Amino acid sequence: xxxxxxxxxxxxxxxxxxxxxxxxxxxxxxxxxxxxxxxxxxxxxxxxxxxxxxxxxxxxxxxxxxxxxxxxxxxxxxxxxxxxxxxxxxxxxxxxxxxxxxxxxxxxxxxxxxxxxxxxxxxxxxxxxxxxxxxxxxxxxxxxxxxxxxxxxxxxxxxxxxxxxxxxxxxxxxxxxxxxxxxxxxxxxxxxxxxxxxxxxxxxxxxxxxxxxxxxxxxxxxxxxxxxxxxxxxxxxxxxxxxxxxxxxxxxxxxxxxxxxxxxxxxxxxxxxxxxxxxxxxxxxxxxxxxxxxxxxxxxxxxxxxxxxxxxxxxxxxxxxxxxxxxxxxxxxxxxxxxxxxxxxxxxxxxxxxxxxxxxxxxxxxxxxxxxxxxxxxxxxxxxxxxxxxxxxxxxxxxxxxxxxxxxx
DNA sequence: ATATTCACG
DNA sequence: ACGTACGTGAATATT
Numbered sequence: 001x002x003x004x005x006x007x008x009x010x011x012x013x014x015x016x017x018x019x020x021x022x023x024x025x026x027x028x029x030x031x032x033x034x035x036x037x038x039x040x041x042x043x044x045x046x047x048x049x050x051x052x053x054x055x056x057x058x059x060x061x062x063x064x065x066x067x068x069x070x071x072x073x074x075x076x077x078x079x080x081x082x083x084x085x086x087x088x089x090x091x092x093x094x095x096x097x098x099x100x101x102x103x104x105x106x107x108x109x110x111x112x113x114x115x116x117x118x119x120x121x122x123x124x125x126x127x128x129x130x131x132x133x134x135x136x137x138x139x140x141x142x143x144x145x146x147x148x149x150x151x152x153x154x155x156x157x158x159x160x161x162x163x164x165x166x167x168x169x170x171x172x173x174x175x176x177x178x179x180x181x182x183x184x185x186x187x188x189x190x191x192x193x194x195x196x197x198x199x200x201x202x203x204x205x206x207x208x209x210x211x212x213x214x215x216x217x218x219x220x221x222x223x224x225x226x227x228x229x230x231x232x233x234x235x236x237x238x239x240x241x242x243x244x245x246x247x248x249x250x251x252x253x254x255x256x257x258x259x260x261x262x263x264x265x266x267x268x269x270x271x272x273x274x275x276x277x278x279x280x281x282x283x284x285x286x287x288x289x290x291x292x293x294x295x296x297x298x299x300x301x302x303x304x305x306x307x308x309x310x311x312x313x314x315x316x317x318x319x320x321x322x323x324x325x326x327x328x329x330x331x332x333x334x335x336x337x338x339x340x341x342x343x344x345x346x347x348x349x350x351x352x353x354x355x356x357x358x359x360x361x362x363x364x365x366x367x368x369x370x371x372x373x374x375x376x377x378x379x380x381x382x383x384x385x386x387x388x389x390x391x392x393x394x395x396x397x398x399x400x401x402x403x404x405x406x407x408x409x
Numbered sequence: 410a411t412a413t414t415c416a417c418g
Numbered sequence: 419a420c421g422t423a424c425g426t427g428a429a430t431a432t433t
Contacts (some may be wrong), residue, residue: 063431064413087432092414117415148425150418157427160417168416192418192424216414250423258423316421327424334418335425361418363425399427 061112064091077102094257117160122171129156132301135178141361148328149303150333150363159362163407173407182372182402184356184379185409186386187365188337189397190215193243195300198392200283204276206367209394216240217304222276223269242273248330249323265395284326291325299332299388301340340389341366346375348385354378367406375402 060066068089071077077099083090093110100106129137130155139158141151153159161175162168177183185220188194193215197205208218213228220231220239231239238259256266274281288310291297296306305328309321342361345368349356356378360367366386370378379400403409 060431062429064431087412113414117429121416121427125428142426146425150425152426154427158418160415160427162416164417187418245423248423251421253422255423256413319422322425324425331418331425365418 061109062116064088066266067091067109071099071103073108075103075105114165114167118167118171122162126156139360146335147305147324148331149299149339150331151361152183158360161406169407173405175406177369177404180371181369182375182404183359183406183409184368184370184375184382185365185401185406186368186379186382187396187401188334188341188386189399191334191364191396192330193195193397194392194394195330195337196280196283197394199300199329199333200280201393202277202279205280206394216243219243219273219277223272225272238269242269246270246273249326287329288322288325291322297325297328297332299329299336301333301336303332303336305332338364338366339392341386344385344389345382348381349378352381367409 041184059070064085065087068085068087068091071091072079072082072089079089081098083092089095093113096106096110100110107202112121123154126137131138134144134264137156137158139153139344140155141153151159162171175183193205194209196202197209199286204222205215207213208215214236216236216239217228217231219242220226220235221228223242224231224235226235241255241258245258250258252267252270253263255270256263256321287297291307292310295308295310296304298304305324307321307324307328308319310325312318324341338361342358345366346358349358349368354370354374356368356370356374358366360366368378379402383398383400387396390396401409
């Protein structure tokens with residue numbers, strides 16, 4: 001994948017970067033930390049800030065320990081429900097989100113966190129890694145670290161390039177095809193839920209996939225007892241969390257946290273879900289029983305993962321092992337299928353003698369580079385190859401995107 | 410070396 | 419009362 005030189009969206013130095021470490025001055029309260037002209041704080045001219053009122057003159061916002069002390073010990077924000085860490089109070093994003101109305105400094109801190117994450121991990125790190133000979137960044141894939149059979153990517157990790165936030169999407173937009181080429185992104189649609197439908201044999205989930213019904217809408221219709229046409233966006237959002245959480249052993253409390261609802265409400269969603277999808281309920285129980293008897297879990301194509309703690313005396317370790325036993329067959333089958341897809345697409349490209357390269361694999365997605373004149377034909381062929389790598393009881397579907405950059409593909 | 414946080418599927 | 423979806427890798431701070 002080519003680096004982002006000569007692209008408008010990733011021009012470096014066009015905007016001043018935030019200084020680091022960022023000292024808390026009054027400017028940090030209203031917006032993310034601004035760069036200062038010199039490294040030393042202008043103590044003599046700085047206006048009184050709430051930090052000084054709190055007995056604090058300087059703070060490394062990058063230190064969770066210092067930040068927790070400031071928010072919870074000095075400013076006295078409500079610590080009810082705030083998790084403790086070994087070093088003090090947790091300041092993770094979920095914790096801070098709950099406090100945005102409690103103090104005006106919280107939102108700027110969250111914004112600062114996002115900016116520093118993206119700058120430090122991607123904007124600063126990636127450009128120096130461009131290989132001068134190829135003009136691209138090259139990752140290293142590891143085939144033997146992930147217990148489920150997934151590949152991992154390191155130095156740099158190209159499997160965690162941002163996309164979820166608007167700002168993150170701009171970073172992904174910096175990954176572009178070679179001059180005169182386009183990227184073809186081919187991703188499996190809801191691969192793990194399809195695998196769950198296949199492995200469990202659940203008739204309702206299976207028919208949703210076979211009838212090309214949106215599964216989250218379908219689940220919402222069941223959980224909320226309304227016709228599919230009347231499912232609201234909010235109900236679909238809840239159903240999506242239920243689908244992805246409960247089928248992997250997420251607890252009521254975990255679901256409550258994910259959805260920001262009460263434990264009672266989450267338990268009600270859970271109850272209704274398993275009442276409507278009893279086959280999935282039984283499958284999730286059986287899979288743990290089987291794994292306990294055998295000492296591990298096996299994926300679709302036979303990869304074995306030992307899970308010793310299924311018989312641990314520690315309830316915490318045992319429960320964690322049970323969730324691994326529930327998750328491994330699905331995540332592992334997804335890994336099996338994408339590997340088959342890599343083989344099938346590579347063979348097809350070779351057989352057709354297309355001037356097309358496979359660039360990346362990202363768990364349920366493959367990224368290729370193609371001349372634009374061939375892209376539609378190649379994309380359709382790759383889609384067909386990927387959808388037919390393995391016959392499940394429900395269809396596999398692949399979405400194809402074509403663009404000159406990874407964000408739009 | 411370990412802890413915390415957060416980027417992705 | 420506890421602790422509560424799975425799988426990764428990287429950056430920074432702390433010890």
